[in-house]
Amino acid sequence: MTNAAIHRRSFLGGAGALSAALAIPARGLAATVAEQVVRRPLPPPISAAERIARLRRAQQLLRANRLGAMLVESGASLDYYTGIQWWRSERLTGVVIPAEGDPIIVTPFFEQPSIAEQLEVPAEIRTWQEDEEPLKLVADFLRERKVAGQPVAFEETNRFFLGDRLAAQLPATRIVSANAVVRAQRMIKSPAELALMQAASDITIAAFRTAHANLKPGMTGGDISAAIVAASKALGGDADGNLVLINEASALPHGSKKQHTLAPGDLVLIDGGCSVHGYQSDISRTFVFDGKPNAEQRKVWEQVHRGQQIALAAARIGASAGSVDDAVRTAYASWGYGPDYKLPGLSHRTGHGIGMEGHEPVNLVRGETTRLAPGMCFSNEPGLYLPGRFGVRLEDCFHMTPGGPRWFTTPPPSIDQPLS
Structure with missing residues (x-):
């Protein structure tokens, strides 16, 4: 859900070294991480040849649309x-x-x-x-x-x-x-673009895992965000911030200005991403710090997990982008949420387009008639929010292939294994 442009599997080999680094004072953190992390090669940036091909295709579309x-x-x-x-x-x-x-x-x-x-x-x-x-x-x-x-x-x-x-x-x-030109091109990602988005996703989930392993009582949301940013940069990503929402703040999709220090049993929602050569990731995880989730937290987490699977199953070639949101919202209403965008329930769209920008056209939202096609990329984040209590958001991005949707990152199996 975050937009890295505004604020913001192979990489896991460096997580152990990063874990120790994240415990040191923030001023020396970046340098220490950079010395200790095992970085893997990143995909190359977009080539000049690909950009020239984009221009030629844009001109074809201009002529076809009499522009x-x-x-x-x-x-x-x-x-x-x-x-x-x-x-x-x-x-x-x-x-x-x-x-x-x-x-x-x-x-x-x-x-x-x-x-x-x-x-x-x-x-x-x-x-x-x-x-x-x-x-x-x-x-x-x-x-x-x-x-x-x-x-x-x-x-x-x-x-x-x-x-x-x-x-x-x-x-x-x-x-x-110019939507008939620019949207028509940018919505369909090339193999080179998909490779960069995969690298950004790999970095972000590795940074989340490292930060999660180093959480300590008394940390603020800012401390946790700084740890994720340092880990992301050490792994080769460009990052400058994340949402870290604790307890009641997690019921507000974009958070609260109130500061909360981490304590055992707190519910934590992390939402962030990075970019690699200009291409974005966007991932969210929700978990309970140093304690066991209560029955309600577990139930809502499992419902959101199921919501992601419902969205993925609905994302088929030729289906409208809006039908993905419809499938999730129908299930949530049958479970007693909403209806529609009412709370408690899912108050935002199921997902957004992603690529060079954290949020770009089109959205998985009611009424969106654009048909899903190979190369399109989306977030999948059907959160559930209980005002004044807590919220759960799991967010993973996927891209459309001729055979259907494919995850960039796989959702975790349970609230007890939130970063698996």
């Missing part, structure tokens, strides 16, 4: 097509992909050397000075390619001011959604 060009500003989709990893500010950095010919990169003049370092595809870099209008560069390029009279597609997260200012340059040009 003249597409504008993608800084963010995951800019990285997807060009390799440029850049933050968003009031200054436009983006790519303009025409239906025919090479794209251009538009960026401030003083950023050109940094952008050129990262660019992995054939594209001219066109720069603008601080007193110039960057959307004029975009408009001039569209006129050069003789597509200014055709619809221009905007990636769905592009900000309003870009369309507003392009419209001032080209009043007759229609700005439309």
